[in-house]
Amino acid sequence: MSDSNDILKLGIPKGSLQDATIKLFGNAGWKINPRHRNYFPEINDPAISCSMCRAQEMSRYVEDGTLDCGLTGKDWIMENQSDVHLVADLVYSKVSNRQARWVLAVAGDSPYKRPEDLAGKKISTELCGFTRRYFEEAGIPVEVEFSWGATEAKVVEGLADAIVEVTETGTTIRAHGLRIISDLMHTNTQLICNKTAWENPVKRAKIEQINTLLQGALVAERLVALKMNAPEWKVEEISKLLPALNAPTVSHLHNSAWKSVEVVVDKSEVRDLIPRLLEAGAEGIIEYALNKVI
Known part of the structure; x- marks a missing residue:
């Protein structure tokens, strides 16, 4: 039974990252059940x-x-200028496992080509603190x-x-007839913790456990296992593939x-690999998903 003082208070991001985060924790071994109209799942x-x-x-x-501890974007840590301990980068999102970016965008037919061209102009964004600091450091009054x-x-x-807005592919930006003139920041989800909690050995061990298994779950998302049978004299040829x-x-x-023969491979290689394995003499090929690779 855990001492109440050592129970780890974990923050799960509500909103666009919520479902992806709950799914990731599920693959890592923690089942999180959100409650309707309740902030304590x-x-x-x-x-x-x-x-x-x-x-x-x-x-x-x-x-x-x-x-x-909690999971949030690098962008919001920078926006709030929070003094927290960074445990790890966890590159995942609601769309894909890659970094998002905050971009400076203007109308497609506008004359602006560089941030400097916006001197004296109005910029709209949700990331106000970071944007102000960016332009102040660049000496551009906006x-x-x-x-x-x-x-x-x-x-x-x-x-x-x-505008200064976040995007992964730029599709929504272009769909509104806008043109990106500068990338201001690349961001991804990060696991952060309170510095005092990090000094608590019980909480630190739990945070490190969470990080290890979440990282393993993220690695597993791009991999699958293949298992097959082959005549003994064909194994060397198959192994080379x-x-x-x-x-x-x-x-x-x-x-x-x-x-x-059993192996772990990248999902993107399977469609081309299986025909080659069959040609080399493999039979009974089974592909199965992985929850964690550590």
Whole structure:
């Protein structure tokens, strides 16, 4: 039974990252059940208590000790200038496992080509603190206005000369007739913790456990395992085709001249690899998903 003082207060980001985060924790071994209209979901670990909060606020709650640790974007940590301990980068999002970026965008037909061209102009964004600091450090005087949403439409409607907005692919930006003129920051999800909690050996061990298993779950998302049977004299030829993390596992089948071959490969290689394996003499090829690779 965990001492109540050692129970880890974990923050789960509410909003666009919520489903992806809960899925990632599920693959790592923690089942999180959100409750309707409740900010305190259940989790199948008595050593952890969960709270939901907006990613924009997470680092402030971790810094002041309301939460011991949490997941939020690097962008919001920088926006709040929070003094927290960075445990690890966890590159995942609601769309894909890659970094998002905050970009400076203008109307497609505008004359602006560089940040310097926006001197004296109005910029709309949700990331006001970072944007102000960026332009101040660059010595470019601009007016930064907070956007409550639908930021891309602000330029179209003539409410701003430019926007600073987050994107992964740039598709939404282009769909609104806007043009990106500069990348201001690359961001990804980060696991952060309160510095006092990090000094608590019980909480630190739990945070490190969470990090290890989340990282393992993220690695597993791009991999699958392949298992196949092959005649003993074909195993060497088949092994040469396998782009394994390490050497493939080869074992004898009972009372047989055949062997079983098992390997972990990148998902993107499977569609081209299987036909080559069949041609080389493999049979009974099975592909199965992985939850964690550590």
